[in-house]
Amino acid sequence: MSPNITKRRRSKAKGVGFTVMVVGASGTGRTTFVNTLCESEVLPHKDCDNPETAALETSLAIKPVNVDIEEDGLRINLTIVDTPGFGDNVNNDLAFQEIVNYLERQYDDILAEQSRIKRNPRFRDNRVHCLLYFIPPTGHYLREIDVELMQKLSHRVNVIPVIGRSDSLTLSELKAFKKRVMEDISHFDIPVYNFPYDVEEDDEDTIQENQELRSLLPFAIMGSEEEVEIDGEYVRARVYPWGVAIVDDPEHSDFSRLRGAILGTHLQDLKSLTEDVLYETYRTEKLSRTTGSYMEARESTMLPAEDLANQSVRLKEEQLRKEEEKLREIELRVQREIHEKRQQLLAKEESLRNLESRLAAQGSDSILGTPILDTPVNFVNF
Ligand SMILES: Nc1nc2c(ncn2[C@@H]2O[C@H](COP(=O)(O)OP(=O)(O)O)[C@@H](O)[C@H]2O)c(=O)[nH]1
Numbered sequence: 001m002s003p004n005i006t007k008r009r010r011s012k013a014k015g016v017g018f019t020v021m022v023v024g025a026s027g028t029g030r031t032t033f034v035n036t037l038c039e040s041e042v043l044p045h046k047d048c049d050n051p052e053t054a055a056l057e058t059s060l061a062i063k064p065v066n067v068d069i070e071e072d073g074l075r076i077n078l079t080i081v082d083t084p085g086f087g088d089n090v091n092n093d094l095a096f097q098e099i100v101n102y103l104e105r106q107y108d109d110i111l112a113e114q115s116r117i118k119r120n121p122r123f124r125d126n127r128v129h130c131l132l133y134f135i136p137p138t139g140h141y142l143r144e145i146d147v148e149l150m151q152k153l154s155h156r157v158n159v160i161p162v163i164g165r166s167d168s169l170t171l172s173e174l175k176a177f178k179k180r181v182m183e184d185i186s187h188f189d190i191p192v193y194n195f196p197y198d199v200e201e202d203d204e205d206t207i208q209e210n211q212e213l214r215s216l217l218p219f220a221i222m223g224s225e226e227e228v229e230i231d232g233e234y235v236r237a238r239v240y241p242w243g244v245a246i247v248d249d250p251e252h253s254d255f256s257r258l259r260g261a262i263l264g265t266h267l268q269d270l271k272s273l274t275e276d277v278l279y280e281t282y283r284t285e286k287l288s289r290t291t292g293s294y295m296e297a298r299e300s301t302m303l304p305a306e307d308l309a310n311q312s313v314r315l316k317e318e319q320l321r322k323e324e325e326k327l328r329e330i331e332l333r334v335q336r337e338i339h340e341k342r343q344q345l346l347a348k349e350e351s352l353r354n355l356e357s358r359l360a361a362q363g364s365d366s367i368l369g370t371p372i373l374d375t376p377v378n379f380v381n382f
């Protein structure tokens with residue numbers, strides 16, 4: 001039996017690990033969605049889970065919860081990471097930073113684990129594979145804070161945009177809202193997870209499946225913690241005076257298609273993208289940042305700033321000293337040359353004077369006309 005098959009069997013028995021994070025404004029139905037997805041009350045409802053008290057929620061710490069679920073016969077060790085919901089009237093920077101920090105911390109943990117000599121057998125890989133970003137069902141455009149946060153998050157995690165509490169919009173409102181949201185996402189260049197496919201490489205079924213899922217973006221979802229009996233069967237639904245909205249019914253919401261995608265057909269793709277692309281990008285960024293600062297630190301340890309200044313002064317002094325030496329040499333040489341020329345001049349003068357006195361002695365003054373020494377002596381040029 002090939003080791004791969006053994007590994008697959010073992011992971012099937014043990015279950016596959018998968019982590020989903022839910023992010024979005026308070027009151028968009030995140031807690032209800034999680035409990036619907038896991039079919040149990042994984043997350044408790046708190047007083048602050050309503051929009052009026054949203055500000056209180058921003059101080060909550062991020063605590064992941066684990067739950068084992070089964071999807072199409074596959075056991076999944078699902079980790080749910082609920083995040084502090086944010087509102088319109090509070091300073092959201094803190095909540096934003098807390099979410100980004102959480103994502104990066106999971107990458108840091110695995111980075112540290114990978115560089116250990118001895119691996120920790122109990123190490124838990126808590127990297128987030130998929131982030132469901134809850135857009136409030138306003139029917140308008142994407143809000144500035146949603147654009148900003150999705151931008152920030154998409155570089156660290158697979159972001160899937162969803163419209164929470166989508167049953168509050170009519171069919172035509174929902175259609176128009178989905179279109180506007182996708183226009184905004186493309187306008188602001190937000191790299192959300194868009195069920196990527198390759199027309200050349202992928203088979204027709206995969207291409208079609210991905211195209212369908214992509215066309216549903218942002219997924220219109222609803223949740224319910226209530227079970228209603230319909231045709232003798234208990235289903236999760238929302239009961240209204242005018243009818244019943246069934247969570248799993250594809251005519252009522254995209255819940256079942258989203259669930260099927262993240263926990264079934266696209267679970268592996270989301271995991272691979274997280275591990276091979278998003279984590280690798282983070283790792284490279286982090287290591288090059290660390291190497292850069294290490295080199296700077298090393299240079300500054302070798303030559304502290306003060307030493308550097310002193311050394312450059314010393315170098316300048318040395319240079320000046322050498323230049324002075326050279327100048328002194330030139331000066332000496334010139335002085336020597338002047339001395340030599342003067343000697344030559346004196347010698348010439350002497351010989352001329354001798355010549356003059358010899359001529360005078362011979363009485364030949366009339367031939368020369370003017371005394372010889374009155375003519376300028378030009379043979380020495382400086
Ligand atoms: N109409 C509608 N209401 C919902 C839905 N999901 C949750 N709610 C309600 O919206 C309110 C806030 O939901 P909650 O899950 O606590 O939102 P959270 O603050 O994002 O966690 C609660 O009163 C829920 O009953 C939904 O799909 N449709």
Ligand SMILES: [Mg+2]
Binds near residue numbers: 032
């Ligand atoms: Mg909540």
